[in-house]
Amino acid sequence: MYVKIKLKVTVMILLLLIGIPFSNIYASEQEPIHALLLYDGLAKGSSREGNVETMQRLLASYGIKVTQSTFDNYKKGGLAEYNKVIGIQNLDELSITNEDFINDLKIYKGDYLHIGTSIPSAVQVELNMVTNMLRDQFVKISMDQFSESRIHVKNMSYIVQAEGTFYGSIMSGNGDVRSPYGVRNDHFAYVPYYEQGNLSELAMSYVLKDWLDITRQGQTYLIFKEVYPFSDLKLLEKLADKLYDAGIPFMVSVRPVFMNVDYPAMHRYLETLKYVQSRSGSVLVNAPVVSSTASQDGLTLQTQMESFVDVLADYGIAPLGIGAEMYWSYDQQYAEYGMNFFDSSILFPNKDMRYWSRTDSSQPFASSLYSMQLDFLQQFDHNDTILQDLPMDSAITYDFSDNEVDMSKIVQTLNDSWITFADYRYGQHTVHTQANRIVSDNGLLTLNGQDVDLNDAYKNIGSEYAYTVEQEKSFAKLFNIQNNVFIVLIVVTLLIFGFLFIIGYRLYIRKYLNQRRK
Incomplete structure (x- = not known):
């Protein structure tokens, strides 16, 4: 252990002397895993619609950088650029016909996870796997602490025989079929069923974690x-x-x-x-x-x-x-x-x-x-x-x-x-x-x-605020003077009118009294 540490320190010193910064020494360790996600279709209008998106979000939760494409658009030599590849086969009536992908998968040295039907022969051989088909049934899926019954499946493959680590279980409604939910060996993995909204969405996360070599437990x-x-x-x-x-x-x-x-x-x-x-x-x-x-x-x-x-x-x-x-x-x-x-x-x-x-x-x-x-x-x-x-x-x-x-x-x-x-x-x-x-x-x-002060005193914010800036008013002073003049004139006019009213009232009373005396 001491020798390894001493060697690492020596290497760092040498690299520093020739101008290579420490930040670049182990840059590859900090790079996220880059996975290729392939699928045949988005299965819109079917029960499998949305499973590609949930897979993208699951991979994101593990910090994975994802590049997505369809099997049909796959180009020769593409697999060699990735250490992790996932294939989702949603359309039962279609098989993988891209010869470039089929041939590249046969010599692929990375990790490949296949989901659904049309299992590539390379996966079957690697896992020594035999599968069968459930056409139209209700099944029960169990994974870790969870289980869900009466999940309706159509044309679902199930594992009859395989070699590797098994995950969870799938059991038919009448109990005559019981198989693993998924299987994985050193490089290849297979999951027969994955849809959005039922337990298979969550069950997939257990398989993915091991297949991606994630060790940290989630919270x-x-x-x-x-x-x-x-x-x-x-x-x-x-x-x-x-x-x-x-x-x-x-x-x-x-x-x-x-x-x-x-x-x-x-x-x-x-x-x-x-x-x-x-x-x-x-x-x-x-x-x-x-x-x-x-x-x-x-x-x-x-x-x-x-x-x-x-x-x-x-x-x-x-x-x-x-x-x-x-x-x-x-x-x-x-x-x-x-x-x-x-x-x-x-x-x-x-x-x-x-x-x-x-x-x-x-x-x-x-x-x-x-x-x-x-x-x-x-x-x-x-x-x-x-x-x-x-x-x-x-x-x-x-x-x-x-x-x-x-x-x-x-x-x-x-x-x-x-x-x-x-x-x-x-x-x-x-x-x-x-x-x-x-x-x-x-x-x-x-x-x-x-x-950061987490106990900062709460402040009450008043509602008084000038939401618009008051504009400068032209001739405002002149208008104020005019207003004052008008007010004075009105007051003077009212006083004169009141004075004349009082004089007229007295004259009227005096005239009235003189007539009564006569």
Whole structure:
């Protein structure tokens, strides 16, 4: 051991003397795994629709850089560029016909995972595997502490015989078929069934973790998104108090503000976020809403995102990552100009994709959470009273609501749940702009090297504010003089009129009395 250390130090000294910096010596160790994801189709309109996207998000949660393509578009020699390759066969009626891929796979030295039907012969030979087919049945899938019954499958392959490490199980409804959910040896792996929305989505993460050689255990976090300046901020403070009292750490993914940051409404927003931060809450910056990409400008987006991070930092708030729909990481412009300030993310399922400059390769993050809803986990049977750590880092996700009853129900559900949530601040996260560097490490938040004050006093922000700059008025002094003159004339006129009225009244009374005497 001493000899190895001494040799490493000697090498470093020699490299330094010839001008090679230490940062480049082990650069390859810091590079993320780059995997190739191949598929035959997206299976839109079928039960397998969406499984390619969930695979992309799963791989992101393991910090993997992904390049995606179809089997048909594969070019000869492509496999040699990757150590990890995944093939998803969604279309039962089609087989892999690309001869370049078939021939390259036969001599491929890396790791290959095949999912679905049309299993390449190289995979069958490597795993010494025999499969059969379930045409139309309900099956039960079991994996680790979870199980789910009555999953409807059509044309699903199952493993009759194989050599390697087995994962979970698939059992037919009548019990006559029982096979592993997946199998893996040193280089090849096979999973017969993978769909979005049932246990196979979660079961895949167990196979992936071992196949990717990931050793770090995942943790589960809690996040509330859709938080805006015009949200019910008092209710957000109450939510923070309830979760703090329950001992549940959480995160909020907040929508950025690019204009009017000096308004009291913005200051109240910032004060609320600072209060959330003081109640074991971590702050993430959510990607802005994309209404149209027609007039987008990359440098404008970069300036806006950087300015909002700086606004938070200047107010004593330490954002630790970015929240965005998954497609943002597959867009060159969004990744470069909107996400490059963060090394940590949570990628939500796609809802309204508005690509700007779509690319086939993803932006990897050192830390990325797999987003899921609590209902997704609660649909499974489980063996333990407490949720064991999942293979990947994951986040139970809720949309923040201005309905206090709904939020109270969520807090009660979380209190009654079997999940132990981790504190995001105890991970390693870095956010940097030209002006600020925010670091979270083992629970310590620092801003430009200084500890972030988590107990800063809450400030009440008044509503008095001049929302428009008062314009200089032309002839204002002249108009004021005229007004004063008119007021004087009116007052004098009223006095004269009153004097004449009194004189006339007296004359009338005198005349009336003289007539009565006669």
